[in-house]
Amino acid sequence: MELIKRFECYVKENELFSQGDKILVAVSGGRDSMLLLWLLHKANFSIEIAHCNFQLRGDESDADEKLVRDFAEEHSIAFHVKNFDTINYAESNKISIQMAARELRYAWFEELRAKRNCKVIAVAQHINDAVETVLFNLSRGTGLQGLQGILPKRNDSKVVRPLLFLQSKEITDFVQQLGIPFRDDSSNFSNKYARNKIRLDIIPEFEKLNPEFVTIMDDNIQRFRDSQQVLYSFISRLRNEILILRGKDSWQMLKSEIQKLSMNELYFMLEPYGFKKNVLQDLLGSLDKESGRQFESENYILVKDREAVILSKKSETDEGIQIEETDTKVLWNDYQFNFEISEDLKVLYDKGVAQVDFDEVIYPLTIRSWEEGDVFQPLGMQGKKKLSDYFIQKKINILDKKQVPILVNGDGRIIWVVNYHLDERFKIRDNTQKVLKLVCNLRTI
Structure with a gap:
């Protein structure tokens, strides 16, 4: 089947997992996660199911759980479920319900992944989710990093996203054609949440301007990623040339080398260390003045020495x-x-x-x-x-x-x-x- 081949190619091209790996699949019962579950099962991957019941929608939540459990039993797939007191967690930690649900589920997914010896956690985010993320990041202010949307996987994470080759409308069509059972989460149709408002109100307005808006944005996101990769490669070379290691968590930069840099080059070179542009502007303006002046970020400090600027991680207060x-x-x-x-x-x-x-x-x-x-x-x-x-x-x-x-x-x-x-x-x-x-x-x- 063409869909399964596309799925397998995407997994292989992005090196998300291999046939010998065991995969923990996050399944809510919605059409996206049910299609992901169906594809993994049909492609003969070794899988186990993780389902979260956040107890936020009463009988609806219980019906979601039953749907996923029934599918697991019908296909002899290991099924894990956990009930969360989401409201109490949100109130105790003074965060939104959405953030509470996110923190609870990903913490449990990782705990379960390690316990069940699974290689990765597969979640069902798709192209539309990536577009929504970019628009959401733009609304809050972002750079190139925030314009990359959702990556298939990150180096420091066990979470993979094997459906990022599909748009939402494609998922709906495939689920209907294949007769895959699913349940709609009624909260997804409320625009009181920022992401839902982007999905329900803002993207449709863009689609009135151009019906292919999501496809175009997907292409844009890839160009943003390419641009970020070029910038990252250039800045990495610059950082390796200019930052001279002098000890644990400590480097030095010759003033003569710093003076060759533009403000933006210096900013991106020191971005991992958290220095703001106004602080670095002060540094550039004082290079020819007296030694000893300090410039700080949250975790690092720059100190002007005679011929160099020293970058060091702030040391914790050490008692004698x-x-x-x-x-x-x-x-x-x-x-x-x-x-x-x-x-x-x-x-x-x-x-x-x-x-x-x-x-x-x-x-x-x-x-x-x-x-x-x-x-x-x-x-x-x-x-x-x-x-x-x-x-x-x-x-x-x-x-x-x-x-x-x-x-x-x-x-x-x-x-x-x-x-x-x-x-x-x-x-x-x-x-x-x-x-x-x-x-x-x-x-x-």
Whole structure:
């Protein structure tokens, strides 16, 4: 049959699933999902049915469930159903009924998919749904991403949409021709919901202008996808060329390279990190000014350094950890510290090792980040120095200095600016009897 061949070709071309995979089919009882169920069954795919009863339409909801259950029993297909208290969930989470139903069903679908060892979850969205999504996104404001409609599958999702090669009117015709049982959801004919209003009121007006409006929009959506792919490829190359990895969740961009970019190129390059255009405009306008200025998005931060701009993920506030005399190993951020009390007074020259006069140590010790007002007496110096001035002298930028571990004595004195400088007051002396040896290494996962 021609329809089944078209279906199988679409599944294969889009690599949605293969003949050996088990598929969880979301079936409401409407014509779209019943046609999807029928096609999967006729094409001899291994399937199980998932049906949600949202208990929103009384006897109608129960009749939907019975229709799907009867089909499953008639064709010996595993059937799963779950009743939801949708109204209570919506009220508790302060969301719409539609959003509540969506959250409930997809959470259950994924739970059931994993439990039943199904490869994917198949849902019955079609071309008209994709067109409605684009119009809905346009009404709220969107870019190219929002003009792509509904994709057959996304890389990070187990949900696939095998009916996106069919229009709604084709589905209606096939269901009638093939005698496939279905039930109409009365709520689909109410225009109080935004998507229904687009379907029932807005698209028909466009079709008066051009009867082939849905077909034309489907072609437009494909062009939008092609354009997005070209943009994505160009920006990915640009990002790989300009963003230089400097550590975990941290990159740098040379100012000279940024100055070659247009505002739009910079925006799209940093789009995954959430920076708004007005923030990036401020960045461009201040490139030749003083270093140290910061620009923030929700989860990332840009800091102007001398010759570069540093991009880093915002670090969570890390409380200091305490070390007792009995501790031999502790972890802090990306570092592991090992402790050993020894009578070996031989001095080791390694920036990742500190040897401390044990008689000066007061427990508990603390490892924490730099704090405003920190001072210490660098090894070999007579007077004290502000840690902030020390970082400036060492050309350590504001992002990096927050990641430098500071080892603090029980009386509040700084013992070691880890991997940089020991405090003079804790060095090994001629009368030292015991040594606390501290070794700092990057953590291995």
